[in-house]
Amino acid sequence: MxxxxxxxxxxxxxxxxxxxxxxxxxxxxxxxxxxxxxxxxxxxxxxxxxxxxxxxxxxxxxxxxxxxxxxxxxxxxxxxxxxxxxxxxxxxxxxxxxxTVSTVEPTAQRRVLLARTHGAQHTIGVSIVASCFRDMGWAVDGGSDLEIDEVLYERLSRKPYDLLGISVSRVDEIRECTEVIRRVQTTPKIRRVKIAIGGPAVVASPSAFQRIGADFVTRSALDVMQLASHI
CATH class of the missing domain: 1.10.1240 (Methyltransferase, Methionine Synthase (B12-binding Domains); Chain A, domain 1)
Incomplete structure (x- = not known):
């Protein structure tokens, strides 16, 4: 890193x-x-x-x-x-x-919603991820102020998103992340959105997050850049 x-x-x-x-x-x-x-x-x-x-x-x-x-x-x-x-x-x-100078038509832009778990103390990683997506022409919503609670599901249901990105602070929040992934994937209106997880906990213990249902597990800003270019 x-x-x-x-x-x-x-x-x-x-x-x-x-x-x-x-x-x-x-x-x-x-x-x-x-x-x-x-x-x-x-x-x-x-x-x-x-x-x-x-x-x-x-x-x-x-x-x-x-x-x-x-x-x-x-x-x-x-x-x-x-x-x-x-x-x-x-x-x-x-x-x-x-x-950020986007030449992409707003209706054609890919859109990402970024959120974090409740235990996050430092959220600089979310800001860095957001900067990567903006630089690659994505519309970025949410961020370090959006936690994975009911507001998250409301935001997902308001407009179509290509990707939901979740920053995980602690490994013991894995159950909370699993529940979010399960709920998104079983809710008809929002289940098409892809889900990526990253953050300090994923960097520390990537294997713990490999089988919880996320479409992508990212460990670095470079991972995020590669992800954004392939969706």
């Missing part, structure tokens, strides 16, 4: 070297107490021509992983990680929305 450049397909993404070169400076501005640093970083990224999907795979996802690693090793405390994650989400969302 820290070095997607080792994947042959990821290495060929346009602007990969430029995105990789920003990792250290992005980490520094996320942790720096002065908020002006990350604002300047946003301006610098917007001046570049690196595609958002490349930034997602080679910059945003590895930096998010590094923040998690620093928390686990006590190099960074909870509050520092929380602030850094909030700043990273802000950067991802700002760059993603500013760079």
């Amino acid at each position: 820290l070095h997607p450049e080792h994947h042959p397909m990821a290495r060929q993404m346009p602007g990969a070297d430029k995105a990789i070169s920003y990792r250290t400076s992005l980490l520094e501005c996320l942790i720096n107490p002065d908020p002006r640093h990350h604002r300047h970083f946003i301006d610098e990224l917007l001046r570049e021509t690196v595609p958002v999907r490349t930034l997602a795979v080679h910059l945003f996802a590895p930096v998010a992983t590094e923040l998690g690693n620093r928390w686990c090793t006590d190099e960074t405390d909870f509050m520092q990680v929380a602030v850094a994650s909030t700043r990273l989400s802000m950067i991802v969302n700002h760059v993603s929305h500013a760079s």
